[in-house]
Amino acid sequence: MLRLLVVLLLLTAAPAMAQQIEDRLADPAQEMRARELSRELRCLVCQNQSIEDSNAPLARDLRRIVRERVVAGDSDRAVQDYLVQRYGEWVLLKPRFNAQTFLLWxxxxxxxxxxxxxxxxxxxxxxxAQVVAPVALDADEQRRLDTLLRDDEVGK
Structure with a gap:
């Protein structure tokens, strides 16, 4: 029974072990920049995940490209421009405001x-439609109204 429990625990942990640990940058500031940039870029396979959160092979490749560009000294905007040029605006999780995306914003x-x-x-x-304009009474309706009002005053 204990062996079965251990096997089940190992099987449930298998997806967590499948995530590969990537080469981290030696400079912690550059690593933090690369991670922030990766959170702003869309995984083109998963579509609703950032490349930072995705385990797809393409996301790993994009994270590697981001790290290479950061090490090369590119600014955040230059890294994004490079990936947009290569993969289109879709790669940005938060699209830029321009003529093509103004309706989106x-x-x-x-x-x-x-x-x-x-x-x-x-x-x-x-x-x-609820406001009804008053309609003028004809002579016969006016006489009946006057009679009713007089009878009402007499009854009081």
Whole structure:
């Protein structure tokens, strides 16, 4: 029974052991920069993970490229530009604001304003529909109203 438990524990730990430990940079400041940059870059295989969090072979290659560029002395922007040139804007987890991505950045605000405008217009239309303009009474209706009002005053 104990052996079975040990085997099960080892099997559940297998995915954790599969993660390869990469070569870390000797300079802790450069290593920290490389990790920060890796958190801002999308794994092109996993798509919703950064290359820092992904175990995909392509993510490992991208982490290696980031480290090489950091060691070479490139700025953060230069490293990102290099990867964008090579893989496109999709590689950035937080796309830059430019002519190609302005709808991505401003789209939610525009949709919110459009939705608010539609709700406002519908509310105003409904409010106008509820306001009923007074209609003038013809002579017969006016006589009946006067009679009712007189009878009401007499009954008090």
């Amino acid at each position: 401003l789209g939610p605000v525009l949709l919110l304003l459009l939705g608010g405008g539609i709700v406002f217009a519908l509310y105003r239309r409904q409010a106008r």
